[in-house]
Amino acid sequence: MQPPKIEVFPIHGGTDIILRKNIKKTTKEPMEEGGDSTIVYECDEVQLRHKGTVTKTEVNNNFEYWWTIGEGGTEEDAADKEAEAAGEPTIIERLEAVESAIIELAEVIVNG
Numbered sequence: 001m002q003p004p005k006i007e008v009f010p011i012h013g014g015t016d017i018i019l020r021k022n023i024k025k026t027t028k029e030p031m032e033e034g035g036d037s038t039i040v041y042e043c044d045e046v047q048l049r050h051k052g053t054v055t056k057t058e059v060n061n062n063f064e065y066w067w068t069i070g071e072g073g074t075e076e077d078a079a080d081k082e083a084e085a086a087g088e089p090t091i092i093e094r095l096e097a098v099e100s101a102i103i104e105l106a107e108v109i110v111n112g
Contacts, residue, residue, distance in 0.1 A: 002041050006063070008056040015050045017059055019067055046070030 002025065007018040023043040030037055048070040059066050064085060068078035080090040089097070 003043065006056055006059050008054065008059060010053065011049070014052060015054050016047070017050060017054070017066060017070070018045065018047050019059070019063065019070055020045045021063075021067070 065078040
């Protein structure tokens with residue numbers, strides 16, 4: 001049976017999340033001579049514990065965000081990946097734009 005892409009388990013004080021991608025059905029050759037080959041599923045998998053409540057739908061709607069967190073990334077890393085995927089500026093790019101605007105404003109104020 002193929003494993004699900006997303007599993008969400010409410011636990012006391014949080015949610016356990018299991019994510020899978022690149023799920024592929026494959027055949028494994030027998031370990032012993034004369035044995036039967038076995039159908040198995042291979043995938044990339046991450047697991048994480050979220051301090052709070054999150055639903056399977058919420059995880060599905062932000063899959064790459066949760067995947068990044070599951071790989072050990074920060075919330076900022078995950079937000080940046082989501083922004084890049086959507087063609088939007090990252091946190092650093094937005095910060096640099098604000099800094100540039102402040103510098104330009106300061107120059108206008110000082111120089112008149």
